[in-house]
Each structure stands twice: as structure tokens, then as C-alpha cells.
Amino acid sequence: MSLQANKPRYQPYSGPAAGWGALRSVTQFWLDSKQPFKNLRALLKTNQHGGFDCPGCAWGDSPEDGHIKFCENGAKAVNWEATKRRVDDAFFARYSVSQLREQSDYWLEYQGRLTEPMRYDRASDRYRPISWDDAFALIAQHLNALESPNQAEFYTSGRASNEAAYLYQLFVRAFGSNNFPDCSNMCHEASGVALGQSIGVGKGTVTFDDFEHSDAIFVLGQNPGTNHPRMLEPLREAVQRGAQVVCFNPLKERGLERFQHPQNALEMLSNGSEPLNTAFFRPALGGDMAAIRAIAKFLLQWHREALANGEAPVFDLAFIAEHTTGMDDYLALLDDTSWESLVEQSGLTLDELKHAALLYRRADRVIICWAMGITQHHHSVATIQEIVNLQLLRGNVGRPGAGLCPVRGHSNVQGDRTMGINERPPVTFLDALEKRFKFEVPRQHGHNVVEAINAMLDGQIKVFIGLGGNFAQATPDSPRSHQALSNCALTVQISTKLNRSHLTPGADALILPCLGRTDIDMQANGPQAVTVEDSFSMIHASYGQLQPLSKQMRSEPAIIAGIAKATLGNHPVNWDELIADYGRIRELIADTIPGFHDFNERVKHPGGFYLGNSAGARNWKTASGKANFKPNQLPDDLLPEQVRQTGQKPDLILQTLRSHDQYNTTVYGLNDRYRGVSGQRDVLFVNEADILRLGFKPGQKVDIETLWNDGIERKVTGFTLLAFDIPGGQAAAYYPEANPLVPLESYGTGSFTPTSKYVAIRLSPSTASARIV
Numbered sequence: 001m002s003l004q005a006n007k008p009r010y011q012p013y014s015g016p017a018a019g020w021g022a023l024r025s026v027t028q029f030w031l032d033s034k035q036p037f038k039n040l041r042a043l044l045k046t047n048q049h050g051g052f053d054c055p056g057c058a059w060g061d062s063p064e065d066g067h068i069k070f071c072e073n074g075a076k077a078v079n080w081e082a083t084k085r086r087v088d089d090a091f092f093a094r095y096s097v098s099q100l101r102e103q104s105d106y107w108l109e110y111q112g113r114l115t116e117p118m119r120y121d122r123a124s125d126r127y128r129p130i131s132w133d134d135a136f137a138l139i140a141q142h143l144n145a146l147e148s149p150n151q152a153e154f155y156t157s158g159r160a161s162n163e164a165a166y167l168y169q170l171f172v173r174a175f176g177s178n179n180f181p182d183c184s185n186m187c188h189e190a191s192g193v194a195l196g197q198s199i200g201v202g203k204g205t206v207t208f209d210d211f212e213h214s215d216a217i218f219v220l221g222q223n224p225g226t227n228h229p230r231m232l233e234p235l236r237e238a239v240q241r242g243a244q245v246v247c248f249n250p251l252k253e254r255g256l257e258r259f260q261h262p263q264n265a266l267e268m269l270s271n272g273s274e275p276l277n278t279a280f281f282r283p284a285l286g287g288d289m290a291a292i293r294a295i296a297k298f299l300l301q302w303h304r305e306a307l308a309n310g311e312a313p314v315f316d317l318a319f320i321a322e323h324t325t326g327m328d329d330y331l332a333l334l335d336d337t338s339w340e341s342l343v344e345q346s347g348l349t350l351d352e353l354k355h356a357a358l359l360y361r362r363a364d365r366v367i368i369c370w371a372m373g374i375t376q377h378h379h380s381v382a383t384i385q386e387i388v389n390l391q392l393l394r395g396n397v398g399r400p401g402a403g404l405c406p407v408r409g410h411s412n413v414q415g416d417r418t419m420g421i422n423e424r425p426p427v428t429f430l431d432a433l434e435k436r437f438k439f440e441v442p443r444q445h446g447h448n449v450v451e452a453i454n455a456m457l458d459g460q461i462k463v464f465i466g467l468g469g470n471f472a473q474a475t476p477d478s479p480r481s482h483q484a485l486s487n488c489a490l491t492v493q494i495s496t497k498l499n500r501s502h503l504t505p506g507a508d509a510l511i512l513p514c515l516g517r518t519d520i521d522m523q524a525n526g527p528q529a530v531t532v533e534d535s536f537s538m539i540h541a542s543y544g545q546l547q548p549l550s551k552q553m554r555s556e557p558a559i560i561a562g563i564a565k566a567t568l569g570n571h572p573v574n575w576d577e578l579i580a581d582y583g584r585i586r587e588l589i590a591d592t593i594p595g596f597h598d599f600n601e602r603v604k605h606p607g608g609f610y611l612g613n614s615a616g617a618r619n620w621k622t623a624s625g626k627a628n629f630k631p632n633q634l635p636d637d638l639l640p641e642q643v644r645q646t647g648q649k650p651d652l653i654l655q656t657l658r659s660h661d662q663y664n665t666t667v668y669g670l671n672d673r674y675r676g677v678s679g680q681r682d683v684l685f686v687n688e689a690d691i692l693r694l695g696f697k698p699g700q701k702v703d704i705e706t707l708w709n710d711g712i713e714r715k716v717t718g719f720t721l722l723a724f725d726i727p728g729g730q731a732a733a734y735y736p737e738a739n740p741l742v743p744l745e746s747y748g749t750g751s752f753t754p755t756s757k758y759v760a761i762r763l764s765p766s767t768a769s770a771r772i773v
């Protein structure tokens, strides 16, 4: 696939989705990388012992099984990183920053790997080469001139290895701040917060093996066919052995829709007893909490009936008595919640809700998985706690084949949190750092992403450092987050590829080119491995395989050590010694983070080692010492107060999502095969009846505006209306193109996660000329 876009087309796709189906699509990406054979060799090493961890998603593989595991989108991620194209000083001499700003995100990333450190020169509006030493000295000069360490923000994206993340947090805390906004704040933050309060640990309780033993797997608000293709395999195996896969998604995502008629549901239907013809439910956006509550309410009804009839209880009473607290309040809340409100808010009929409840009840062991369709709402924390409440009623936490499974995004986002990338770090962790390194650790909580942007907009922040990612495009309210970055005295981006965050420089700005997961990382004591943690808390090693494109690129740990040494000298550690051999960083991790004893030894084991999960072992690290039922009220109205106050009725509720050809803000191509879209991304998926109701025609171009009561205009223009199979009243558009529509103030209660899956919008005929791709 070359950069030229094919003609915009829209034609529903009828082929299958597979973890590794579309060889043809991948082959195009390979050939286009300019080094297809080398990349094929790299790919064969993905997720193998002695190979590198796939930089795609955080799905784990069975540690026992030696099969080659990679998928179409993992292949694209590898290939994208392992390109031969270079963005070097000649490139930056050709284009001014203003010129680059005119290009699309797709074009920017496509230009290749960043190969040398660059500094922004405001007079010529160009990036110019700088030596590593001068770059480090410049950062140190800015940092050491601050009145307070909290005038700097230290962003992290979830690809950073454990070693890089650990060094980064050590440096920043020795410098004196907990300002760690990270991609997790926009992603699974609600899962961490909700699970921490309910079961005492902010991570999923299942391991890979559990999928082989479950009777039903519920998949809520997730599109694994595109975003976690390796997950399709255990789902398919589950169906083959007669287990249920039950999906909640407003969109019939390819890869999930095959579970529309799983064997058992059909059998049940032929028994004639219940209306069990589908296991695919299409809720209202934000309707999942009501749907889960309805399942619990049915269980309660059946439980009471069973007790009255002298039959076996529906609830797991022994588990509830021994392991939980707060059930009575929760059951009272179920009694107080009317069926009408559950039907209205879930967007599902009572029959559908009953059907879902029957599927849930019939399964002895249930896993519930979820992703962004659950976490990016106003009431995400409450929704996830409702999922936990349901699972607790039937003892579906902490036993084989059952549990809670937030499916993480970035390949090491979970590990980064374990390493202390956390603006609200646990006190025990800070105590351990203080004891080991003997400096006074900052205790005051730092900024998350939303707070960081606000502080930058207010002019409180002078320095922004980004360890990976694309802060400018991943964040909501794009014009404001661009302004926030530009307000800084210095912005530093540690990156593999060019993106828009490099084009919104502070008064001074640096681009520091780093090695990626696929690159060989050679240090004084030889090639280095790094480690990562997957969604199932498995820790494994990752060894780069490809010769770096340029000698000027440095590893993330080496760059962090360089900044740290220039800023703090050899305090609180000898940074150079750590970089010579990352095993020494792992020793520090072993000294300060529970579960990492004998780290260097245990990580040699093929497949790595299991970090453990207290809740998975039914050990509840909550204040009550038990798993907590959390009785949260349903939202009064899904539409937030700030929208209602505008006095206007939204035309539609918008969710922003990923196409099949992108990795977050990294756009690989302009196609979204499974949704039938090619050659375009500025599209709005809307139900045909809604298009007509609003007075438009399919194919027409529209401008989209957000309803929010703060007077700020949030608008994108020239989006093509695609008549799509989507529930009435809903719309979908791609992230990051739709990010200007998400208000910075629209975030989840308790999680601060921007509500990327719930934006009230109005449409008008487009006034704009077509945008460049």
C-alpha cells in the first residue's frame, strides 16, 4: 500500500474476519516497507521466546504452547516500525514545521523513522540537528530553572518497557514530582479505579488458561477482530467446545458477529423454551450499566423463586458469605431500580435482557471482558463495578474459568503502571522507593492527562516531556491540547516516528529518536533485553531483532538516563552503570516492587512468569478485607447536565473508534476493510433512517458540532455520511479525526477519562472544501 489513497469507496464487506486471515492485506504492507524479507524474519520472532514482544496489543498468549502467534494487525505494527524510510536532517531541511502541519497524520507517520536528535529553531521554523549531549544539557537547564518540579509534565505512552518506565519514574520522583499523565488516563483508568475499590487490585483476575475452562465469555464494548485479533482464537475455541460467547456492542463488528448464533443458543432455541436466537446485544451508547443491572435483577428474581420452591439457590451463597460484603445494600438497589428504567437506559428490550440473563445463569463459569466501549463514558467506574457486582453474585471471581478481564490496549500499558507510572502512586510503593534510594519522595498527587492539559493551558507548566505517544492527537479537544503544548517553554518528544506532537512545539522543542521493540539494543555489556507485562499479568522478556536504521538512535532507558544524569548528576543512582546492563535495573525493580523477586532468573523462563493477582487468589486487599459489592446509582440521565443546559437536543450521540488500518493515532492506511470503507477517514457512520430524519442524504458531506455549555466552538467539517447498520440515534467516527469534538471537561467520574464514546452532536450541511489526506 503506497501513500496514494485509493478512491473513496464504501461497500459492505462480506468476508470473514480472522486473527490471521487477510494475508493479502499484510503482504501489501510488507512489500511497502522496503525490506520485506527482513521483516518477515522479524515477524517470525514476534512473541517467541528469544524474540520480541509484539508492539501491537496487550493480549497474552499461552505460556505453555510453543506455536507461532502473530496476527494481521501485529504484522502491520511490526512492519510500520521496521521501515527503512528515514526522517533525518535532510528531511527536516526540506520542510518547515508550518508546511509539515499541513500534512495528514497518515503522511507524517509514513515518512519513516526518526534517526537523529533535532531541536526546533523558531527563526527558520525548522528542526535542526543537535548533539545528544547538548540536548540533555538543554533539558537539564530548563528543568533546573523551574521554581517547582511540578511545573513539568512527564507523559508516558504504553509501549515503554518496564525498564524504561522504572527509570523514568525514578528520575522524575528524584527530581521531585508525581506529574505522570499517561495514555492509561484515556484508556483503562476506569478499570483500575473500579477494580481497586471493589476487589483490591486494579488489574484483571483471569489468565490465559481461564478461557479454556469457561462456559461463557461476555465481550462488552470491544472490537477484537481489529484491536486484539489473537483473542479471536480462544473465543472460537470456546464456541467449538460448546461455550457461549455473548457480545454487547452497538456495532456488529466483524469477528464478533460470528458469535451471533453460537451452538448452545441455537440448541436452546430448538428446545423452544426461551427466546434465545441471538447472543449479540446492541445497547445504547453508555447503556451497559443498565444492561448488567438488569441481568443481576433477573438473577435476584430467579434466586428468590428458587428458594421459595426449595430449589438450589441461584447465587453462590457460600462465596458471598465468606468473601464479600455489602450485598444487602446492592440487592435493595436492584429492588429499587425499575424494569422500565433498565429497558430505557440500556436500549435493549426486556426480552433481550432476559435472554442475556439466562445465558449468564446457565453458565457455571463466566469471564467478562471489556475495553473502550465500557471505559470511555461518564459512568465507567460505576459500570465496571456493576460488572463486578454481577460476577460476585455467582462467585465468578477467583476460580478457574471465571473472572474479570479488562483487555488492555498498549502492549505494556499494564506494566508501566506496575513500575510506578502513576500520578496517584500507592503509599507502599513510595515508601519502598524512599527506603531503597534514600531520598525524600514527593507525596503530593500529580496530574493526570486532563489536569495536565488544564495546567498547561493556564500557563503553570513550563516543560513537557513525552516518553512515546502522540499527546497532541490522542487527547480530547485537539485545538486546546495543541495550544497547551505550545504554551510550554520546552517540549521534548522521545519518539520513533514523526507525529503532530512534534508540530506543536513549545518555545523550545526537541525530538529525541529512540529504538523500538523490534530494534537490537546494544549497550556496553552487550545486546539488552527489556521486559513487559501483558493483560494477564505475565511478565516476559523482549529482544530486538533488527539492526537499527541509524547509530544516532538511542534506547529509551539510555535517553532517560542521559536526561537524568544531566539534571541530577549521579543521584540517586549511577545512571550509566544501569544502562550498561539492564539486569541492574531489574535488580532495583526486584528490590522495590512486590512480586519481582529473582527477576533476572525468572524472566529467563520461556513464556515468562506470572506476577500473580491477589483477587484472582481470593485474597481481597480492600479496607474491608472482602470483595465489596458497590451499590452505585444509575445515572439519572445519560445525557450530561452540560449538554442539557444548552437547551438544544442533540441530533445524535457520537462514539469515536478505531479503523482496521490504524494503531491509535498512527494511521497505516485509509481503509477499514471490515466496515467496508476505503480511501477515506473523514466519515460519519449513521443509520439510514436517521440520515433521512435529519434531512440529509447518504453520501452527503456534513459539518459536525458538539453540544456543551461552555461557549467553546467544537467543530469538524466535511465528513461524509455513510448509511450504516448502527442503532438509531447513534453515530460513529474515527479517532483521532473526531477528537476536536470531545470536550476536555467531559470525562468519567472518578477516572478523568475523556468520554470518547459519548459526545452529543449536531449536524449541518458542510460548508468546507475537501480536506487533504
Ligand SMILES: Nc1nc2c(c(=O)[nH]1)N[C@H]1C(S)=C(S)[C@@H](COP(=O)(O)OP(=O)(O)OC[C@H]3O[C@@H](n4cnc5c(=O)[nH]c(N)nc54)[C@H](O)[C@@H]3O)O[C@H]1N2
Residues within 6 Å of the ligand: 056, 057, 058, 073, 187, 220, 221, 222, 223, 224, 226, 227, 228, 248, 249, 250, 251, 253, 283, 284, 285, 286, 287, 288, 371, 372, 373, 374, 408, 409, 410, 655, 656, 657, 658, 659, 660, 662, 663, 664, 757
Ligand atoms: N490494530 C490495533 N490494535 C489496537 C489498537 C489500535 O488502534 N489498532 N489500539 C490498542 C489500544 S491502546 C486499545 S485501548 C485497544 C482498544 O480496543 P477497543 O476497545 O476494541 O477499541 P475501539 O475501536 O475504541 O472500540 C470500541 C468498541 O466498543 C464499541 N462501543 C462503543 N461504545 C459502546 C458502548 O457504550 N457500549 C458497548 N457495549 N460497546 C460500545 C464500539 O462499537 C467498538 O466496537 O486496542 C489496542 N489494540
Ligand SMILES: Nc1nc2c(c(=O)[nH]1)N[C@H]1C(S)=C(S)[C@@H](COP(=O)(O)OP(=O)(O)OC[C@H]3O[C@@H](n4cnc5c(=O)[nH]c(N)nc54)[C@H](O)[C@@H]3O)O[C@H]1N2
Residues within 6 Å of the ligand: 109, 156, 157, 158, 159, 160, 183, 184, 186, 187, 188, 372, 409, 410, 467, 468, 469, 470, 471, 473, 474, 475, 476, 494, 495, 496, 497, 498, 499, 514, 515, 516, 517, 556, 656, 657, 658, 663, 664, 665, 666, 735, 736, 738, 739, 742, 756
Ligand atoms: N477520541 C478518542 N481519543 C482517544 C481514544 C479513543 O478511543 N477515542 N483512545 C485513547 C487510548 S485507549 C489511548 S491508549 C491513547 C493513545 O495515546 P498515545 O499512546 O499517546 O498515542 P499513540 O498513537 O499510540 O502514539 C503513537 C506514537 O508513539 C510513538 N512510538 C511508537 N512506538 C514507540 C516506542 O517504542 N517508543 C517511543 N518512545 N515512542 C514510540 C510514535 O512516534 C508514534 O507516532 O489515545 C486515547 N485517545
Ligand SMILES: [Mo]
Residues within 6 Å of the ligand: 183, 186, 187, 188, 408, 409, 410
Ligand atoms: Mo488504549
